[in-house]
Amino acid sequence: xxxxxxxxxGSSVGTTEKIKKVANIIKEHRxxxxxxxxxxxxxxxxxxxxxxxxxEISNNFSDEEYDVLVSSGEQVSCSLIAxxxxxxxxxxxxxxxxxxxIFTEGYHKNSRIVQIYxxxxxxxxxxxxxxxxxxxxxxxNKNRVTTIGRGGSDASAIMLAKFFKAxxxxxxxxxxxxxxxxxxxxxxxxxxxxxxYEEMLEMASLGAKVMQPVSIQDARLNRIDIEVKSSFINKxxxxxxxxxxxxxxxxxxxxxxxxxxxxxxxxGVKDKPGVAASIFKPLSKNSINVDMxxxxxxxxxxxxxxxxxxxxxxxxxxxxxLRSNKSINFRKLLFKKDVxxxxxxxxxxxxxxxxxxxxxxxxxxxxINIQVISTxxxxxxxxxxKKDVKKALTALHKEFNLDK
Amino acid sequence: xxxxxxxxxGSSVGTTEKIKKVANIIKEHRxxxxxxxxxxxxxxxxxxxxxxxxxEISNNFSDEEYDVLVSSGEQVSCSLIAxxxxxxxxxxxxxxxxxxxIFTEGYHKNSRIVQIYxxxxxxxxxxxxxxxxxxxxxxxNKNRVTTIGRGGSDASAIMLAKFFKAxxxxxxxxxxxxxxxxxxxxxxxxxxxxxxYEEMLEMASLGAKVMQPVSIQDARLNRIDIEVKSSFINKxxxxxxxxxxxxxxxxxxxxxxxxxxxxxxxxGVKDKPGVAASIFKPLSKNSINVDMxxxxxxxxxxxxxxxxxxxxxxxxxxxxxLRSNKSINFRKLLFKKDVxxxxxxxxxxxxxxxxxxxxxxxxxxxxINIQVISTxxxxxxxxxxKKDVKKALTALHKEFNLDK
Numbered sequence: 001x002x003x004x005x006x007x008x009x010g011s012s013v014g015t016t017e018k019i020k021k022v023a024n025i026i027k028e029h030r031x032x033x034x035x036x037x038x039x040x041x042x043x044x045x046x047x048x049x050x051x052x053x054x055x056e057i058s059n060n061f062s063d064e065e066y067d068v069l070v071s072s073g074e075q076v077s078c079s080l081i082a083x084x085x086x087x088x089x090x091x092x093x094x095x096x097x098x099x100x101x102i103f104t105e106g107y108h109k110n111s112r113i114v115q116i117y118x119x120x121x122x123x124x125x126x127x128x129x130x131x132x133x134x135x136x137x138x139x140x141n142k143n144r145v146t147t148i149g150r151g152g153s154d155a156s157a158i159m160l161a162k163f164f165k166a167x168x169x170x171x172x173x174x175x176x177x178x179x180x181x182x183x184x185x186x187x188x189x190x191x192x193x194x195x196x197y198e199e200m201l202e203m204a205s206l207g208a209k210v211m212q213p214v215s216i217q218d219a220r221l222n223r224i225d226i227e228v229k230s231s232f233i234n235k236x237x238x239x240x241x242x243x244x245x246x247x248x249x250x251x252x253x254x255x256x257x258x259x260x261x262x263x264x265x266x267x268g269v270k271d272k273p274g275v276a277a278s279i280f281k282p283l284s285k286n287s288i289n290v291d292m293x294x295x296x297x298x299x300x301x302x303x304x305x306x307x308x309x310x311x312x313x314x315x316x317x318x319x320x321x322l323r324s325n326k327s328i329n330f331r332k333l334l335f336k337k338d339v340x341x342x343x344x345x346x347x348x349x350x351x352x353x354x355x356x357x358x359x360x361x362x363x364x365x366x367x368i369n370i371q372v373i374s375t376x377x378x379x380x381x382x383x384x385x386k387k388d389v390k391k392a393l394t395a396l397h398k399e400f401n402l403d404k
Numbered sequence: 405x406x407x408x409x410x411x412x413x414g415s416s417v418g419t420t421e422k423i424k425k426v427a428n429i430i431k432e433h434r435x436x437x438x439x440x441x442x443x444x445x446x447x448x449x450x451x452x453x454x455x456x457x458x459x460e461i462s463n464n465f466s467d468e469e470y471d472v473l474v475s476s477g478e479q480v481s482c483s484l485i486a487x488x489x490x491x492x493x494x495x496x497x498x499x500x501x502x503x504x505x506i507f508t509e510g511y512h513k514n515s516r517i518v519q520i521y522x523x524x525x526x527x528x529x530x531x532x533x534x535x536x537x538x539x540x541x542x543x544x545n546k547n548r549v550t551t552i553g554r555g556g557s558d559a560s561a562i563m564l565a566k567f568f569k570a571x572x573x574x575x576x577x578x579x580x581x582x583x584x585x586x587x588x589x590x591x592x593x594x595x596x597x598x599x600x601y602e603e604m605l606e607m608a609s610l611g612a613k614v615m616q617p618v619s620i621q622d623a624r625l626n627r628i629d630i631e632v633k634s635s636f637i638n639k640x641x642x643x644x645x646x647x648x649x650x651x652x653x654x655x656x657x658x659x660x661x662x663x664x665x666x667x668x669x670x671x672g673v674k675d676k677p678g679v680a681a682s683i684f685k686p687l688s689k690n691s692i693n694v695d696m697x698x699x700x701x702x703x704x705x706x707x708x709x710x711x712x713x714x715x716x717x718x719x720x721x722x723x724x725x726l727r728s729n730k731s732i733n734f735r736k737l738l739f740k741k742d743v744x745x746x747x748x749x750x751x752x753x754x755x756x757x758x759x760x761x762x763x764x765x766x767x768x769x770x771x772i773n774i775q776v777i778s779t780x781x782x783x784x785x786x787x788x789x790k791k792d793v794k795k796a797l798t799a800l801h802k803e804f805n806l807d808k
Contacts, residue, residue, distance in 0.1 A: 016461050062490040087462035087466075
């Protein structure tokens with residue numbers, strides 16, 4: 001039995017008119033002799049509306065009841081999709097997570113799917129039915145409703161694809177796919193036809209909002225091909241798959257940029273073991289996420305300078321912590337807002353020498369100063385002034401042949 | 405364990421501010437050493453909004469999916485109530501019908517509760533918890549979501565009171581109780597302190613909208629005391645109980661009037677067996693509800709006149725059926741819109757002679773013509789011109805001492 005999992009995001013099912021279109025998309029897949037499993041998010045706006053109700057009730061609303069509350073959204077969208085398919089003469093029905101059931105573990109509001117009972121769905125698929133399953137939710141071993149934290153309905157779709165051994169998982173959304181860089185920031189951005197899990201993971205972690213990293217990682221571990229495409233325009237989207245499936249002559253697959261970073265520099269820190277830990281421990285305890293870190297070599301072997309980046313929202317908290325914590329010794333503290341991290345991502349760089357040089361040269365040609373550098377196997381990130389972001393993206397997009 | 409069931413209607417939980425007030429009401433009951441079970445409807449407007457979505461999807465929306473769709477409303481209100489109680493430091497949690505479960509039988513959209521599993525709720529009550537249970541819904545033996553047709557959440561509350569052997573069931577709503585007659589039609593209408601199931605059944609069937617007849621009948625069969633009261637004003641409501649609990653020196657408990665009736669008269673119908681059946685069968689087949697029926701004695705023994713009332717909405721359909729059906733013989737057909745049925749209700753009339761006379765005399769004094777009469781053990785109904793309704797209600801309300 002060839003199975004495809006179709007996942008529809010909130011914007012794809014945002015109105016009853018859109019749901020009618022979604023029903024047509026589902027019908028098309030059925031024609032291709034696939035058995036179709038559908039997962040849906042709540043209609044766009046609904047979840048936020050429910051969350052704001054919970055805030056009106058309490059500034060510390062119960063996690064257990066939060067899950068009961070927000071999971072009602074998918075119940076609505078799934079019954080409407082099933083209702084439309086039935087209207088069109090197609091055998092269909094909604095399946096609420098507890099009806100299968102989909103079992104989760106972990107905390108409320110942030111559970112993860114660990115087991116999916118398949119027998120009833122398999123029977124329904126064999127009878128030619130199309131099950132419409134509520135995304136984003138499950139039940140725990142206490143029979144209580146849970147929701148999946150990061151990844152939401154995408155994570156549900158990937159796990160359904162895993163348990164049902166689906167050939168493919170198609171994520172329908174309001175964009176046409178994954179782009180070489182954010183089209184809102186660079187008009188020349190192009191849709192990527194195919195991208196590896198690893199590249200997509202870096203892209204997502206660095207700000208491409210199409211999918212949550214955790215869902216991509218789940219797909220990677222289970223070797224599930226994902227296609228991200230638009231539910232509004234009938235065009236091929238972006239295929240996310242394993243490296244060996246990709247024939248690609250481009251070194252770099254995509255670019256990303258952040259837009260809310262700040263740089264912190266501690267001048268004259270004692271150069272002895274345990275110093276970095278003493279600085280980062282109180283930050284971590286206060287949920288401040290430290291990103292790029294550079295420690296300069298000290299000239300005299302006694303003192304060093306330490307630079308790192310944080311989200312600008314955390315800047316005031318960071319200042320307070322560094323200044324008030326007496327176990328942290330330094331001579332001077334420098335802060336700089338309005339910096340941005342520009343990254344180039346591509347598995348091609350593993351086998352292509354000189355990528356770093358090419359990147360730095362391209363930026364130097366535009367007189368853009370690099371403040372911090374950090375690299376991984378398939379990614380190079382540099383910190384630059386925010387005012388230079390557009391110039392940098394344009395230069396790098398051209399340099400690495402992404403314009404074509 | 406003394407148990408009270410509190411039911412909150414849609415208007416009582418219509419906003420988060422109202423839900424906060426509901427939480428305070430629940431807390432008051434807990435202080436009285438009762439174990440409290442709460443049942444809630446959906447926030448007012450929500451169910452209608454969901455129904456209109458289903459109509460946008462299909463003019464023939466699946467009954468099964470309809471139940472999944474609309475049952476989401478109570479999930480929202482119950483989680484918010486539980487969330488507010490938890491916020492107030494009270495042990496509480498929502499219970500969705502499938503979590504208990506509440507089992508129903510019958511068709512989708514119109515099921516009835518047949519079994520409620522109590523063990524988890526009883527355990528929770530013993531621990532001092534307050535369960536907030538979704539009204540209006542259950543599951544069937546196929547594990548599918550069902551909704552209860554007529555009576556809705558009231559029926560859920562009565563059945564919970566039955567299964568948990570509750571001492572009382574309190575229906576919180578947006579009116580202060582049951583009135584001697586509709587306060588919108590007669591300003592002198594007074595709140596009834598106590599009323600028997602039988603009287604309440606007649607009142608509800610005749611248009612008092614406080615509760616559905618089916619729920620009152622369930623309460624009567626299970627001898628459950630119901631109090632109907634306002635969730636907005638802290639005042640005693642109306643107690644609905646068995647006759648023997650009532651010490652009442654009033655003959656009549658209440659008055660009702662209808663406002664959308666039409667009268668149909670067939671002149672010159674053959675006076676032979678089966679004639680009435682031949683007229684009412686095609687009407688019944690077309691879901692036309694015939695109310696008051698009078699057949700005059702024929703003067704010559706061969707022909708008779710037949711009069712009955714229907715809802716004015718059915719008038720055109722009725723005309724068409726009577727004129728097109730050739731098995732119905734009559735000489736002339738008369739229709740009259742703008743008639744109203746006025747009823748007086750009271751168990752007191754069983755033991756009080758002359759009630760009928762008193763009623764007719766009171767109407768005659770006001771020169772109000774009686775067109776049709778129908779009676780039951782505890783009710784007398786008369787059909788009058790709609791223009792005389794106000795005059796009739798005023799006269800009867802005074803005649804039977806309901807003004808005081």
